[in-house]
Amino acid sequence: MKQSWKKLVAVLLTVTMLGALGGCGQEAAAPTDGDSAKDAPKTESTPDAAENDNADAKAGEESQSDSIKVGYSLKTVQEERWQRELDGCEAAAKDLNVELIYQVANGDAQTQVSQIENLITQGVDVIMVTAVDAGALTNILNTAKEDGIKILVYDQQLENTYGDAFVGYDDFTNGTLIAQELKNLDIKGNVVLLHGDKSSGIEKIIDGEKSILDQLDVEIVMEQYCQNWGAEAALGYAQNALAEQNNDIAAFVCMNDGIASGTIQALEEVGMDGKVAVTGMDCELTAVQRIAKGTQTSTLYKDSVALSRAAIETAVKLAKGEAVTTESTINFGVNDMPHVIVNSAVITKDNIDSELIDTGYYTKEEVYAE
Incomplete structure (x- = not known):
């Protein structure tokens, strides 16, 4: 019995020492400088490289999970104006590191309801919506609200519907x-x-x-x-x-x-x-061309870059739980919400050049094309 007991002690001591040596070896191999570790060559056969790859992957996953996810439900992109809005939202989302998921209802109210249901299942933080039918989204947006999703109404007003913010014109x-x-x-x-x-x-x-x-x-x-x-x-x-x-x-x-x-x-x-x-x-190019030719009198220039940027910036604030501070509010029959207003300008033959061409919105060749 004593001999067996002594053998058992010896084995335990050996295991303990090996464990300590292993720990010291890992500590010595770990890089002490983040840049050095990043610049070090990585191969599949090197344990350190594998650990670094795993760390990079984990960091990427954390970055993705931390990013704000915004769902945008558009009524259409068949009109030039709404395609510009979508392009502006995508550009602003990229600048602000926002994941933007958009779906287009093509003028069908029921399709829009189904698409918003899909955005809810994708776990978005904010739903931006430009409605096909002002009164058709009450129930689905209330469902989104109950799921903790913020509602940003984009430019076109709703009826009897909750919203956390309205970004649009007056x-x-x-x-x-x-x-x-x-x-x-x-x-x-x-x-x-x-x-x-x-x-x-x-x-x-x-x-x-x-x-x-x-x-x-x-x-x-x-x-x-x-x-x-x-x-x-x-x-x-x-x-x-x-x-x-x-x-x-x-x-x-x-x-x-x-x-x-x-x-x-x-x-x-x-x-x-x-x-x-x-x-x-809406200041569509064909309309501006007609104004230049004298067959259309005026159009309203609604700066899509300014509006889409304001929408994404407001969505970020809502997602972060930050206050959206504005001078005015708006109510669609359920609650008062902040109204982020973007200004418009009347375009006539007299100011096409100064308002649109000189600012780079359209080129002279585009406007005065024969």
Whole structure:
């Protein structure tokens, strides 16, 4: 028994010494300088290289997990304006190290609901949304809220829906700006109002337009909403208005450049293009070209770079739990939320060069292309 006991002690001592020696060997092999370790050659056969690779992989995973994940649900990118917004969001997200996941509903409200459900399952920190239908997202965005996801409403207003922040223009002000050039031109006579899609929450824009028209000696002889903000719908309404009024129309107040394009097509058909005031919004290149040629009167320049940057910056604040401090708030029927306002500018033939070309938004060759 004693001999067995002595053998057992000897074995235990041997194991202890080997363990200590192993620990000292690992400590000596560990790099003492981070840069040296990074610059050291790495091969699969070298234990230190494998440890460094594992450390790099772990750091990458931690960096990815720490990054802010923003989901952006867009109603469309078929309009030039919204493609610019998406491009701006991607650029800003890259600058701010934000992971941006976007999905496009292509003008279908139910598709948008399904896509937002998908963004929720992907574990985003913030959902940014530009709605197809202002009243269709109440339930799904409330689900996102209950899951702890922040809601950022992007430019177009919602109905009866919660939000943590709204980043966009002031709709009433934009409405006044759309109609402003009619006041500058002292337009008199019959006027047609062609609005965007009724489901887009645009009533305050209409209010702004009418606040200017009320100051003029005009009569509104037609007022229509254009489904999906489409040029085709606008073409039909403009043709009808011209026929009903025997071409006696002084101005078409169009709520975006696509609607303006359909209207101008109708005017071309009766030889009145360039003879009737036509407004627009979004500063699409084709609209600016029409303004340069004299067939469209004005458009509203909404700086997509400034807006998209403000949206991503606000999303970062929401994700970090930081306060979004603004001078004004907005309410979509559920709660007051901060309203981050980006300003717009009216573009006419007189300021195309100074506002768009000199600033690099468009080139002279683009605008004045034959």
